[in-house]
Amino acid sequence: MEYETEQQKKRFYKSKEWQLLRREVLERDNYECQECKRNGRVYTDNHDPDKHKRLDIDHIKEIEDHPELALEIDNLEVLCVKCHNKKHNRFKFKKKENRWSEDERW
Template structure:
Protein backbone atom coordinates (compact mmCIF):
# COMPACT_ATOMS: atom_id res chain seq x y z
CA UNK A 1 0.00 0.00 0.00
CA UNK A 2 1.35 3.47 -0.83
CA UNK A 3 2.22 5.79 2.02
CA UNK A 4 1.72 9.51 2.14
CA UNK A 5 3.91 10.54 4.98
CA UNK A 6 6.50 12.73 3.39
CA UNK A 7 6.02 15.93 1.46
CA UNK A 8 7.30 14.24 -1.69
CA UNK A 9 4.85 11.37 -1.37
CA UNK A 10 1.95 13.78 -0.91
CA UNK A 11 3.07 15.98 -3.75
CA UNK A 12 3.28 13.00 -6.04
CA UNK A 13 -0.21 11.93 -5.00
CA UNK A 14 -1.82 15.33 -5.54
CA UNK A 15 -0.24 15.54 -8.96
CA UNK A 16 -1.41 12.11 -10.03
CA UNK A 17 -4.03 11.62 -12.68
CA UNK A 18 -6.05 9.43 -10.33
CA UNK A 19 -6.37 12.27 -7.86
CA UNK A 20 -7.26 14.82 -10.54
CA UNK A 21 -10.02 12.53 -11.77
CA UNK A 22 -11.56 11.77 -8.40
CA UNK A 23 -11.23 15.39 -7.30
CA UNK A 24 -13.35 16.42 -10.26
CA UNK A 25 -15.90 13.74 -9.45
CA UNK A 26 -16.21 14.98 -5.87
CA UNK A 27 -16.63 18.60 -6.98
CA UNK A 28 -19.46 17.57 -9.27
CA UNK A 29 -21.06 15.26 -6.69
CA UNK A 30 -21.06 18.08 -4.12
CA UNK A 31 -22.25 20.65 -6.67
CA UNK A 32 -19.19 22.80 -6.10
CA UNK A 33 -20.51 23.65 -2.64
CA UNK A 34 -18.61 23.67 0.61
CA UNK A 35 -20.08 20.81 2.63
CA UNK A 36 -19.06 22.32 5.95
CA UNK A 37 -20.81 25.61 5.17
CA UNK A 38 -23.81 23.55 4.15
CA UNK A 39 -23.81 21.67 7.47
CA UNK A 40 -23.69 25.00 9.30
CA UNK A 41 -26.73 26.11 7.35
CA UNK A 42 -24.76 28.62 5.39
CA UNK A 43 -24.91 28.57 1.67
CA UNK A 44 -21.60 29.24 0.14
CA UNK A 45 -22.54 31.20 -2.89
CA UNK A 46 -19.94 32.52 -5.14
CA UNK A 47 -21.85 32.28 -8.34
CA UNK A 48 -20.66 35.55 -9.71
CA UNK A 49 -17.05 34.88 -9.11
CA UNK A 50 -15.39 33.37 -12.16
CA UNK A 51 -12.63 32.05 -9.94
CA UNK A 52 -14.94 30.18 -7.61
CA UNK A 53 -13.52 26.79 -8.40
CA UNK A 54 -10.15 27.91 -7.22
CA UNK A 55 -11.59 28.60 -3.81
CA UNK A 56 -12.85 25.09 -3.32
CA UNK A 57 -10.71 22.28 -2.09
CA UNK A 58 -11.39 18.60 -1.94
CA UNK A 59 -10.56 17.46 1.54
CA UNK A 60 -9.80 14.04 2.91
CA UNK A 61 -12.17 13.57 5.85
CA UNK A 62 -9.69 11.09 7.24
CA UNK A 63 -6.21 12.28 6.45
CA UNK A 64 -4.21 10.26 3.97
CA UNK A 65 -1.32 10.40 6.38
CA UNK A 66 -3.17 8.12 8.79
CA UNK A 67 -5.54 6.46 6.30
CA UNK A 68 -3.62 5.93 3.05
CA UNK A 69 -6.11 3.25 2.01
CA UNK A 70 -8.81 5.93 1.81
CA UNK A 71 -6.82 8.30 -0.36
CA UNK A 72 -8.96 7.60 -3.43
CA UNK A 73 -12.16 6.59 -1.64
CA UNK A 74 -14.89 8.96 -2.77
CA UNK A 75 -16.72 8.50 0.53
CA UNK A 76 -13.72 9.91 2.34
CA UNK A 77 -13.73 13.06 0.25
CA UNK A 78 -15.74 16.24 0.45
CA UNK A 79 -15.66 19.73 -0.93
CA UNK A 80 -14.56 22.45 1.45
CA UNK A 81 -14.09 26.13 0.79
CA UNK A 82 -10.62 27.39 1.51
CA UNK A 83 -11.88 29.08 4.65
CA UNK A 84 -13.36 25.92 6.17
CA UNK A 85 -10.45 23.87 4.99
CA UNK A 86 -7.95 26.12 6.72
CA UNK A 87 -10.07 26.16 9.82
CA UNK A 88 -10.19 22.38 9.89
CA UNK A 89 -6.45 22.02 9.77
CA UNK A 90 -5.72 25.06 11.92
CA UNK A 91 -7.97 23.75 14.63
CA UNK A 92 -5.91 20.63 14.70
CA UNK A 93 -2.66 22.52 14.95
CA UNK A 94 -4.15 24.83 17.56
CA UNK A 95 -5.13 21.91 19.75
CA UNK A 96 -1.64 20.52 19.57
CA UNK A 97 -0.19 23.85 20.52
CA UNK A 98 -2.59 24.12 23.43
CA UNK A 99 -1.51 20.77 24.79
CA UNK A 100 1.98 22.05 24.87
CA UNK A 101 0.92 25.14 26.73
CA UNK A 102 -1.07 23.15 29.26
CA UNK A 103 2.15 22.49 31.17
CA UNK A 104 2.38 26.12 31.97
CA UNK A 105 -1.17 26.53 33.20
CA UNK A 106 -1.62 27.30 36.86
Protein backbone atom coordinates in the same frame (compact mmCIF):
# COMPACT_ATOMS: atom_id res chain seq x y z
CA MET B 1 0.54 3.71 -0.43
CA GLU B 2 2.32 5.68 2.29
CA TYR B 3 2.60 9.47 2.10
CA GLU B 4 5.62 10.08 4.26
CA THR B 5 7.26 12.98 2.45
CA GLU B 6 5.95 16.20 0.99
CA GLN B 7 7.25 15.09 -2.40
CA GLN B 8 5.14 11.93 -2.26
CA LYS B 9 2.08 14.00 -1.31
CA LYS B 10 2.67 16.43 -4.18
CA ARG B 11 3.04 13.53 -6.60
CA PHE B 12 -0.25 12.08 -5.34
CA TYR B 13 -2.16 15.36 -5.68
CA LYS B 14 -0.84 15.91 -9.21
CA SER B 15 -1.74 12.39 -10.34
CA LYS B 16 -4.33 11.92 -13.05
CA GLU B 17 -6.24 9.53 -10.79
CA TRP B 18 -6.59 12.21 -8.08
CA GLN B 19 -7.52 14.93 -10.58
CA LEU B 20 -10.34 12.81 -12.02
CA LEU B 21 -11.62 11.88 -8.57
CA ARG B 22 -11.42 15.52 -7.45
CA ARG B 23 -13.65 16.56 -10.35
CA GLU B 24 -16.08 13.76 -9.54
CA VAL B 25 -16.35 14.89 -5.89
CA LEU B 26 -16.89 18.51 -6.93
CA GLU B 27 -19.75 17.42 -9.18
CA ARG B 28 -21.22 15.10 -6.54
CA ASP B 29 -21.21 17.89 -3.94
CA ASN B 30 -22.60 20.37 -6.48
CA TYR B 31 -19.52 22.62 -6.19
CA GLU B 32 -20.66 23.63 -2.69
CA CYS B 33 -18.71 23.69 0.58
CA GLN B 34 -20.25 20.94 2.68
CA GLU B 35 -19.29 22.54 6.01
CA CYS B 36 -20.91 25.83 5.05
CA LYS B 37 -23.96 23.85 3.94
CA ARG B 38 -24.15 22.05 7.31
CA ASN B 39 -24.16 25.48 8.97
CA GLY B 40 -26.97 26.85 6.81
CA ARG B 41 -24.75 28.87 4.48
CA VAL B 42 -24.10 28.47 0.78
CA TYR B 43 -20.57 28.76 -0.55
CA THR B 44 -20.03 27.81 -4.16
CA ASP B 45 -17.26 28.07 -6.70
CA ASN B 46 -18.57 31.51 -7.75
CA HIS B 47 -17.22 33.33 -4.67
CA ASP B 48 -13.95 35.29 -4.47
CA PRO B 49 -13.26 35.83 -8.19
CA ASP B 50 -9.70 36.92 -7.39
CA LYS B 51 -8.82 33.57 -5.83
CA HIS B 52 -7.35 30.97 -8.18
CA LYS B 53 -8.76 28.05 -6.20
CA ARG B 54 -11.82 28.51 -4.05
CA LEU B 55 -12.80 24.94 -3.23
CA ASP B 56 -10.70 22.11 -1.84
CA ILE B 57 -11.34 18.40 -1.62
CA ASP B 58 -10.86 17.28 1.96
CA HIS B 59 -10.00 13.82 3.21
CA ILE B 60 -12.41 13.27 6.10
CA LYS B 61 -10.04 10.67 7.54
CA GLU B 62 -6.57 12.06 6.86
CA ILE B 63 -4.34 10.22 4.41
CA GLU B 64 -1.43 10.28 6.85
CA ASP B 65 -3.50 8.12 9.22
CA HIS B 66 -5.54 6.22 6.61
CA PRO B 67 -3.57 5.98 3.34
CA GLU B 68 -5.85 3.18 2.17
CA LEU B 69 -8.71 5.73 1.97
CA ALA B 70 -6.80 8.27 -0.14
CA LEU B 71 -8.86 7.53 -3.25
CA GLU B 72 -12.08 6.43 -1.55
CA ILE B 73 -14.84 8.79 -2.69
CA ASP B 74 -16.84 8.28 0.52
CA ASN B 75 -13.87 9.71 2.46
CA LEU B 76 -13.88 12.95 0.46
CA GLU B 77 -15.93 16.13 0.60
CA VAL B 78 -15.79 19.63 -0.84
CA LEU B 79 -14.75 22.41 1.54
CA CYS B 80 -14.10 26.06 0.81
CA VAL B 81 -10.56 27.18 1.52
CA LYS B 82 -11.69 29.00 4.69
CA CYS B 83 -13.40 25.91 6.18
CA HIS B 84 -10.54 23.65 5.13
CA ASN B 85 -7.99 25.92 6.82
CA LYS B 86 -10.18 26.13 9.92
CA LYS B 87 -10.45 22.33 10.11
CA HIS B 88 -6.67 21.97 10.04
CA ASN B 89 -5.97 25.01 12.26
CA ARG B 90 -4.03 26.72 9.51
CA PHE B 91 -3.36 30.45 9.46
CA LYS B 92 -4.59 31.16 12.97
CA PHE B 93 -4.14 34.85 13.57
CA LYS B 94 -4.67 36.51 16.91
CA LYS B 95 -7.11 39.34 16.81
CA LYS B 96 -5.21 42.59 17.12
CA GLU B 97 -5.96 44.32 20.39
CA ASN B 98 -7.53 47.74 20.08
CA ARG B 99 -5.35 49.89 22.29
CA TRP B 100 -7.89 52.70 22.11
CA SER B 101 -10.91 50.69 23.29
CA GLU B 102 -10.83 52.17 26.82
CA ASP B 103 -10.48 55.77 25.64
CA GLU B 104 -13.32 58.22 26.01
CA ARG B 105 -15.30 58.84 22.84
CA TRP B 106 -16.45 62.34 21.98
